Amino acid sequence: MENSGPDGWLTGVRFEEAPQVDLRTDRAHPARVYDYLLGGKTNFPVDREVGDRxxxxxxxxxxxxxxARAVMHRMVRRLVEVHGVRQFLDVGTGIPTTPNLHEVVQAVDPSCRVVYVDNDPIVLAHSRALLTSTPEGRTAYVEGDLREPGRFLADPAVAATLDLDRPIALTLINIVHFLSDEAAHPPVRTLVDALPSGSFLALTAGTADSIPDLVAIGSRRYSEAGIENHLRPRAGVERFFAGLELDDLGVVLINRWHPELGEGPVLGDHEVAAYAGLGRKP
Ligand SMILES: C[S@@+](CC[C@H](N)C(=O)[O-])C[C@H]1O[C@@H](n2cnc3c(N)ncnc32)[C@H](O)[C@@H]1O
Structure with a gap:
């Protein structure tokens, strides 16, 4: 078997038995528009049209x-190096883009374990790239929807990959802005409640606070393409951390989240459109 993940789990079935997926190339998908904006190649004309606009x-x-992608690298590396986390549940994974989350954390400690979850068939189609774990660690891909956490938490691949009695970082990176408050808060609470004490929530979410006019245009283009999106002010992002201990930075624009840990150029406040926060479950 090509993937070196120890069990070859993919959405509860062996990888070889994975169903054929409908890529729906007739409509724009958030993961593919994002991939195009990142400079990736896993996208179709309909996605590039939205991105080009x-x-x-x-x-x-x-x-x-x-x-918005680079801050994920900084957050998960710090979770391993400073907070001692070795297990990750990443919901809204996106199309594989090197380095993927497991590559970042396993570069620090090869024993790290990661479960990836996404509801987009194109991510499923490329999920083999998410299963190239180190021999010491583990990765799994589970097809699932953030709005139905009970379903993907019950997937055998989750229990086979993560020890639910030890701290886990729930990473929700650039996903909650595709859901309204009413849709996003209950499942995020369910997930946090399911994690043991000492676990973390790492979350980033789109905002128009920094560059309102330009972000409004981007938001409109997504909406026109049928992609629901909800931008939040800082207080709206802070609400996701209710009951958690935010780290000393609090919720800040992503360019301000430990820029010293990154390798790329440091952007200004008027060049980013998302907030980031890291909270610990007491
Ligand atoms: C903008 S991409 C972010 C990818 C990655 N987390 C990153 O930051 O690089 C958003 C991802 O969330 C996924 N997504 C959106 N809504 C979702 C939902 N309700 N459940 C699971 N995944 C969802 C999309 O399919 C897409 O892959």
Whole structure:
């Protein structure tokens, strides 16, 4: 078997038995538009059309998107190096883009374990790339929807990969802005409640606070393409951390989340469109 993940789990079935997926190339998908804005190649004309419209009106959206991904690298590396976390539940994984989350954390400690969850068939189609774990660690891919946490938590691949009695970092990176407050808060609470004490929530979410006019254009283009999106002010993002201990930074624009840990250029407040926060479950 090509993937070196120890069990070859994929959405509860062996990888070889994975169903054929409908890529729905007739409509734009958030994961593929994001991939295009990141400079990736896993996208179709319908996705590039949305991306090109956004880039035409907001040329800085590519740099803002690259930073939206880069902050994930900084957050998960710090979770391993400073907070001692070795297990990750990443919901809204996106199309594989090197380095993926497991590659970042396993570069620090090869024993790290990661479960990836996404509801987009194109991510499923490329999920083999998410299963190239170190021999010491583990990775699994589970097809699932953030709005139905009970379903994916019950997937045997989760228990086979993560020890639910030891701290886990729940990473929700660039996903909650596709859901309203009413849709997002209950499942996030369910997930946090399911994690043991000492676990973390690492979350980033889109905002129009920093560059309202340009972000409004981007948001409109997504909506026109049928992609629901909900931007939040800082207080709206802070609500996700209710009951958790936010780290000393609190919820800040992503460019301000430990930029010293990154390798790329440090962007200004008027070049990014998302907040980041890291909270610990007491
Ligand atoms: C913008 S991408 C972010 C990818 C990755 N987390 C990152 O930051 O690089 C958002 C991802 O969330 C997924 N997504 C959106 N809504 C979802 C939901 N309700 N349940 C699971 N995944 C969802 C999309 O399919 C897409 O892959």
């Amino acid at each position: 956004i880039l035409g009106e907001w040329p800085g959206s590519r740099a803002a998107t690259v930073e």
